[in-house]
Amino acid sequence: MFAASGVLAARDRDLDLLGVIVVAAITAIGGGTLRDILLNRHPIFWVTDPWYLVVIVASAILTVAYVRVGSPPSATFLVADALGLALFALSGAQLAEAAQCPPLIVVLMGTMTGVTGGVLRDIVTAKVPLILCREIYATAAIVGIAAYLALHALGMPKAPAVGTGMIVVVALRLLAIRLGLNLPIIRKG
Amino acid sequence: MFAASGVLAARDRDLDLLGVIVVAAITAIGGGTLRDILLNRHPIFWVTDPWYLVVIVASAILTVAYVRVGSPPSATFLVADALGLALFALSGAQLAEAAQCPPLIVVLMGTMTGVTGGVLRDIVTAKVPLILCREIYATAAIVGIAAYLALHALGMPKAPAVGTGMIVVVALRLLAIRLGLNLPIIRKG
Amino acid sequence: MFAASGVLAARDRDLDLLGVIVVAAITAIGGGTLRDILLNRHPIFWVTDPWYLVVIVASAILTVAYVRVGSPPSATFLVADALGLALFALSGAQLAEAAQCPPLIVVLMGTMTGVTGGVLRDIVTAKVPLILCREIYATAAIVGIAAYLALHALGMPKAPAVGTGMIVVVALRLLAIRLGLNLPIIRKG
Numbered sequence: 099m100f101a102a103s104g105v106l107a108a109r110d111r112d113l114d115l116l117g118v119i120v121v122a123a124i125t126a127i128g129g130g131t132l133r134d135i136l137l138n139r140h141p142i143f144w145v146t147d148p149w150y151l152v153v154i155v156a157s158a159i160l161t162v163a164y165v166r167v168g169s170p171p172s173a174t175f176l177v178a179d180a181l182g183l184a185l186f187a188l189s190g191a192q193l194a195e196a197a198q199c200p201p202l203i204v205v206l207m208g209t210m211t212g213v214t215g216g217v218l219r220d221i222v223t224a225k226v227p228l229i230l231c232r233e234i235y236a237t238a239a240i241v242g243i244a245a246y247l248a249l250h251a252l253g254m255p256k257a258p259a260v261g262t263g264m265i266v267v268v269a270l271r272l273l274a275i276r277l278g279l280n281l282p283i284i285r286k287g
Numbered sequence: 288m289f290a291a292s293g294v295l296a297a298r299d300r301d302l303d304l305l306g307v308i309v310v311a312a313i314t315a316i317g318g319g320t321l322r323d324i325l326l327n328r329h330p331i332f333w334v335t336d337p338w339y340l341v342v343i344v345a346s347a348i349l350t351v352a353y354v355r356v357g358s359p360p361s362a363t364f365l366v367a368d369a370l371g372l373a374l375f376a377l378s379g380a381q382l383a384e385a386a387q388c389p390p391l392i393v394v395l396m397g398t399m400t401g402v403t404g405g406v407l408r409d410i411v412t413a414k415v416p417l418i419l420c421r422e423i424y425a426t427a428a429i430v431g432i433a434a435y436l437a438l439h440a441l442g443m444p445k446a447p448a449v450g451t452g453m454i455v456v457v458a459l460r461l462l463a464i465r466l467g468l469n470l471p472i473i474r475k476g
Numbered sequence: 477m478f479a480a481s482g483v484l485a486a487r488d489r490d491l492d493l494l495g496v497i498v499v500a501a502i503t504a505i506g507g508g509t510l511r512d513i514l515l516n517r518h519p520i521f522w523v524t525d526p527w528y529l530v531v532i533v534a535s536a537i538l539t540v541a542y543v544r545v546g547s548p549p550s551a552t553f554l555v556a557d558a559l560g561l562a563l564f565a566l567s568g569a570q571l572a573e574a575a576q577c578p579p580l581i582v583v584l585m586g587t588m589t590g591v592t593g594g595v596l597r598d599i600v601t602a603k604v605p606l607i608l609c610r611e612i613y614a615t616a617a618i619v620g621i622a623a624y625l626a627l628h629a630l631g632m633p634k635a636p637a638v639g640t641g642m643i644v645v646v647a648l649r650l651l652a653i654r655l656g657l658n659l660p661i662i663r664k665g
């Protein structure tokens with residue numbers, strides 16, 4: 099999903115096929131790589147298992163083909179992106195929990211895993227990272243992870259708590275887009 | 288101090304509240320995180336201790352509130368920034384020393400710890416990193432760390448040598464701003 | 477070689493002498509540093525051996541002096557850059573092989589070691605990374621590493637296989653420049 103978003107972000111920039119694949123790969127593995135480095139989890143998830151890379155390259159090429167054939171319905175893309183965010187945020191949070199991080203750090207690490215790929219994508223294509231600008235994006239990840247931690251602490255078993263957290267992320271993200279919700283913007287005096 | 292500088296740098300860019308906090312956090316912990324990764328010091332300083340994050344978020348919110356109330360005197364900000372640079376540069380240098388790095392690498396690692404946060408801040412907000420441009424910034428860190436190493440090698444006890452190094456950084460940085468000092472700029476033929 | 481390319485890239489940007497050295501150092505050690513972090517090879521190659529840094533700073537200063545004296549023939553620069561790419565790509569690939577990575581990851585890691593420095597250089601000087609844009613650059617590294625792996629798997633001893641891989645990288649890169657070869661560019665519908 100993130101690989102596809104990388105391709106879609108890249109096509110404004112006249113990249114060649116390989117450039118598009120590189121941007122897709124950075125978007126897809128950036129967050130997890132940073133998480134593994136920060137938590138000192140070695141080997142890093144994709145270093146010993148080539149299937150991640152195969153799936154990413156295949157997704158990128160499929161997305162390129164798809165974009166060539168017809169313009170993709172942007173709603174599909176936004177739902178896929180929101181699902182990717184939810185998946186990455188909650189999986190990052192669980193790994194940080196397993197590494198005994200305190201709750202505040204669990205939230206940070208999960209949020210980072212979810213959003214870093216997109217931030218790197220925007221840096222590499224020389225834009226101001228979108229998540230820093232307007233729409234509720236990292237906020238959705240933070241609230242969803244907090245919901246998971248709270249429900250789990252209140253006694254809900256792990257699997258449904260994670261599921262609820264993911265639904266919160268997706269719902270919040272899509273609602274924010276639909277209703278044009280934003281956090282207050284900071285301006286000069 | 289660095290969190291505050293992150294907030295002040297971010298406010299030109301119409302970021303939302305969370306975006307400002309993210310930029311502040313990146314500015315504040317970026318240098319130390321890179322240092323810990325490069326020296327293989329795990330767990331990374333803020334991963335197990337949530338207080339760093341609490342202080343950063345609180346500083347960012349306070350700075351936002353302060354900016355809203357009135358425009359901050361820029362002299363205060365510059366002094367705070369110079370103090371932050373001195374603190375980070377000397378602490379990074381001491382950790383590299385403890386890891387048995389040779390002196391040249393101690394200088395590099397301290398300088399990196401001092402300036403990386405600001406460089407990341409500028410990359411994330413899509414500017415050409417300021418320290419690469421004009422004012423004496425990294426240079427101040429390099430000279431201060433070298434002063435510390437030289438004084439310590441000549442027999443001065445550690446604490447006053449570190450203190451002297453920090454004073455050198457702050458003095459050089461503020462003098463450079465005051466007098467408009469620059470290193471020679473490299474241009475095309 | 478990469479340090480020199482960093483200097484040449486930086487001179488459009490009105491950097492001061494230290495800024496130029498920083499860009500040169502990032503270009504020269506960025507790829508290898510990322511490789512060592514991802515493969516968990518500690519200490520990182522330049523952390524314990526100050527000679528890397530000495531050579532980089534010396535190269536940067538020499539290049540600055542050279543640029544001041546006369547404009548460098550761009551052909552020399554392009555050959556040096558292609559040689560640097562070949563050297564870094566093949567050395568990165570061999571280290572990934574030694575770390576038991578599967579072949580696909582060996583190709584990725586070698587390519588990364590070769591191109592990351594240049595990507596960081598472009599990010600730091602706030603350009604869209606060149607390798608993502610047009611010329612066959614990462615592609616040359618990928619094909620050269622694949623050639624090395626294939627020849628070595630077919631029974632050719634290591635040294636000549638590596639040498640052949642390097643020649644493939646350099647030849648492909650220079651041919652691409654000479655003939656204006658590009659991979660297909662991805663555009664909107």
